[in-house]
Amino acid sequence: MNLLPEGTSVWVPAILIFVGIVGIVIPVIPGLLLAVLGVLLWAYETGGTTAWTFFGVCLAIYAAGVIIQFLIPGKRLREQGVKTSTLLLAVVLGIIGMFVIPVIGFxxxxxxxxxxxxxxxxxxxxxxxxxxxxxxxxxxxxMGIELCAGVLIAVTWVIGVLAT
Incomplete structure (x- = not known):
């Protein structure tokens, strides 16, 4: 079962990955997630062991990016004396800010x-x-860690497209 029209099996995932990377820099959408979903769509449409292997690698990059994205900055803030409760309250204020000021409010x-x-x-x-x-x-x-993970996902996907 094809989810995409004939001839678009590479372009739609490419657009999703591109928009995802832009979404990392301009935090309006969950960019990294969108990029990995683009690869998932490509793997589903392409099928085969190679495509799914490349999706697995991209999923691992996504997971590592998300984990590292929270560990490294959080550790540095705690070293500066910022408590975890302060960070949690600041995240809540960031979410409120996201609705008050679109794009940069968070x-x-x-x-x-x-x-x-x-x-x-x-x-x-x-x-x-x-x-x-x-x-x-x-x-x-x-944001830098997330951007690196997004670019790694994009590069891995391109290699996967070339390999299939």
């Missing part, structure tokens, strides 16, 4: 949330600002 809400929470906790502007800068670096690091 980042603004998250970073502003770190500052407000840390300032309220420590009553020290310098320390709150230092931890806020660390949060901004963590957000950018997380």
């Amino acid at each position: 980042i603004i809400g998250f970073v502003l949330g770190i500052y407000v929470i840390e300032h309220g906790r420590t009553r020290d502007r310098a320390q709150a600002w230092s931890r806020t800068k660390s949060a901004l670096v963590a957000v950018l690091t997380s």
